Amino acid sequence: LKVQRLFDQADFSSVIQKGDLTAVKVHFGERGNSTFIPPWFVRSIVDKIRASGGKPFVTDTNTLYTGKRRNAVDHLETAILHGFSYATLNAPITIADGLKGKSYVDVDVNQKHFKSIKLSSDIAYADSVIVSSHFKGHLMAGFGGAIKNMAMGGACVQGKKEQHNVRPYLPEPEKCTGCGTCVEHCPGDAIMIVAGKSQVDEHLCLGCGDCLRYCPEDALEFNWESGIPEFTERMVEYAYGFWKTHRNHIGFINFVLNVTPECDCFSLSETTIVPDIGILASTDPIALDQACFDLVNRQQGNSHSRMESNHDPGQDKFLGVHKETRGDIQLTYGEQLGIGTTNYELVEIK
Secondary structure, eight states, X not given: OHHHHHHHHTTGGGGOOTTOEEEEEOOOOOTTOOOSOOHHHHHHHHHHHHHXXXXXXXXXXXXXXXXXXXXXXXHHHHHHHTTOSHHHHSSOEEETTOTTSOOEEEEEXXXXXXXXXXXXXXXXXXXXXXXXXXXXXXXXXXXXSHHHHHHHHHBOHHHHHHHOOOOEEOSSGGGOOOOOHHHHHOTTOOEEEETTEEEEOTTTOOOOOHHHHHOTTOOOEEOHHHHHHHHHHHHHHHHHHHHHHHTTSEEEEEEESSOOSSOTTSSSOOOOSSOOOEEEEESOHHHHHHHXXXXXXXXXXXXXXXXXXXXXXXXXXXTTTSTTOOTHHHHHHHHHTTSOOSOOOXXXXX
């Protein structure tokens, strides 16, 4: 009921025309993860789309990295395992970039890093979209919300690769034990063990960050100073292409619940960094993410979580987890590109 009231308050029915094929962009969660947006919330969105005259379908895109969502068959099996089906959603499920993540449409953006982006076909061809995002931390983006859900979540596999411009390296080689965990988890077969140390082939590397996630010694790092700002800008330009395609036919809902240190692409769920805050909606993704970002930072951080610093209200909680990230660039660069504004009015619905 809360989601449906938000749908009405945000006037999402105005972005949906009668007969629209309306995409509900979600994240089905990596297998083993439990903090993705549950199907009963998505069902509420689907029901409101139907009541508005649309024909909803629920969709996500294939992943760049290893896991059980790298092709449409594994991805759909994972979705069903997590409770997403026609029976629970009252809508069909599609994988927006096809069987192997190769189905996309080129969308002109003419920005600093990209002249065009590769938007997944089912999203590009949808008549309208409701973007439903779990607001949480992220290894490279700082946080993930509506902007990241459009950017990485809307891109085909090759589009995801285009956004990941950073490459890992060993800043302190002595920390590497040569255990081979990074080799095992590298989807691009870009790492080998040479003389007992990890060696990354930059030409084969996808930039996905799986090696950083799984390295038990924290030996691998990105070049955070130069790589992360550019990565974040690239991501925002992809979000711009998604937004531009639908512009006046798109709405956004952020679930600021189970705010975990990492995204739902992890095959596990960690202790949350702040208490649950609520659900927010807007037709402006920049204002929405800014409001969620501010609300999270006003909270007292969970000292029993992976957050190492910035526990006090008013401090950037995501920097307390990923100290080298620049999540603020998502907001400022997104505003610069005209996707939305960082100024907002928070209207509380009780």
